[in-house]
Amino acid sequence: MRPPRHPPFLLMLTTASSLEATPSETAGLGLSTGVRGLALLGGAAVVVLILIAVKGYQPAAQATANGLVAGTYFALGAVGLALVFGVLRLVNFAHGDFLTFGAYAALLANAFFRLPIIVATAIAIAATALLGTILELAIWRPMRARRAGGLQLLLIAIGLAYVIRNGIQIAAGTEPRSLQVDVTSAVSFMGGIRLGTTELTVVLVGLVVLVLVAIMLSVSRLGKEMRALADNVGLAEVAGVDTGRVIIATWLVAGGLAGLAGVLVAAAVGVLTPQFGFQLLLSLFAATILGGIGNAYGALAGGLLLGLTQEWSTLFIDPRWKLAVGFAILILTLLIRPNGLLGRPALK
């Protein structure tokens, strides 16, 4: 299969070269991240302009809007994955199934107990945050105490993914289900972009939460402690960070965001099956790696970028290849810039 020349490669080249400017930068966060973020934003804007020039306004704008829908839930899912990796050095293969868990918790509240979707979403967030915390206390903390190796933790996470997913499947069955949301009405705006009202709500809710998360990480004490722990556990502890408390908080945040992301995916896509979270997992990895694994800001940007790139690719190749495009981006990022677009330069 000959890879067609399409924007992802272009984008990567432009951003990569504009980022080479600060190779000696060692603090991955702070100002440099802001500068890189702006560079990414600029790169994305350039791509949109090029796409409009090549493919016309309406298709390019529509693909961009679709990309933002997918991008927001990728970003919400990926930020939790990145936080857990950053703070615990754990590649949480069960994170995709956290999304499934949240979506089914909302389904139970919404479709079975007839609660309004907002209440159901709150229940999903709380339930998934609780799931993350329970797993921390029941499995991850004892395993750390036993100094379990990386392979052990990886395989336990994969095992957990199977238990959660198939537990849901045994409880709820495989048939596709839907939340009680409006899937028919749509709105048109900005000269011919058409989105379902639910999709629009998903984007708006998602973007607001993403901004809140970014603010939480940058200004709140907890956010700073999380980033300090992600940076250097030893230094953070010497500086007086209560590791145990921050780890619990990390699971609460990661789980809550995963639960929300699960509900948003289910609402935007329209149907959910017990498999959807695991199917999304690799896209979440791709978003995380794109942004620099362990870097929460990077995951936010990486998620949006991945959603956009996948939808942009549909302007040039059959949409059936959308997922494969995401995985190809994942592998290419690992090859070309293994520390991600927003990550710091290589540290061995």
Place this chain on the structure above:
Amino acid sequence: MTLYLIGIAPFAHADFWLGVGIVAGIYSIFTLGLQLNVGFTGIVNLGQAGFMAIGAYAMAILIVTYGWSPWLALPVATLIAMLAGVIVAMPAVRLRGDYLAIATIAAAEIVQSTAQNAISLTGGNNGLLGFDAAWQTIQVWLLGALSTIGLGDMDQIPLFAVTWITFAVLLAILVTLQHTPWGRVLRAIREDEDAAEALGKNAYAYKVQSLALAAGIGAIAGYLLAINITLIYPGTYSADFTFIGFAILVLGGLGSYSGVALGSVLLWFVLEGARFLDLPLSADKVAALRLLIVGLVLILVMALRPQGILGKREEMVLRG
């Protein structure tokens, strides 16, 4: 089916258990490749199902679409799978352990996506048929030979025998390789890559070779799987296959090639034995229950006895 059937007439189920034995054998062969990578080289290959798919699809496409003789198609398809192993390994083995795991599973998902979407090549979700004419001929001949000793109605015996003979041959090759200088270098790399490099060993080349060899072994498992279900379609080669392989791997024990067979037989005895429990569950829920057991095996073995049944604790290394 209910439990008492086993008690009354064990041989009524002989054909059923032979079928389970075939599946266990195919998984054993598949997991030998994982053992070479994970247990003996320290690289976590989560893309083994992808290499298996490449081998099986290449074999079927060469035979069905291009009319090749199976005796030529099999070695060529194995080489194609190994080449895919080299292509994935060349960039991937430079990465840290967990990145490598993610890169390999992403590669396998691209294979899966290609199998589903490149319909003119792979038949899409309908899959490919008609690649096993030569096997049918061999099977008829073998069944004829079996009927002379009164076993002609046990039509699973030929594939069972071929599968486990293949396993035994591969096992002998891998155990022998492990005692050559090549095998010792692999383990040295797993233990301390820098030390191996300092001794002048090209760790990168050895890791690429390890992954390529595992891909070839995966392809062989793929041929037997294709023959067993007489059809090649994308769903057979999903990531589940790889993760069941990992459950077998850790159950048998890392760093033990014969443990692979033990793990596979044990796991499949439990998974298929669950059919006799007469659970009040629909078919898709029973399938989910089986994968849930796979997940529990992974968690429990890793938490309670990470070296598995036959493995050694000091053989557990993930390059960090």
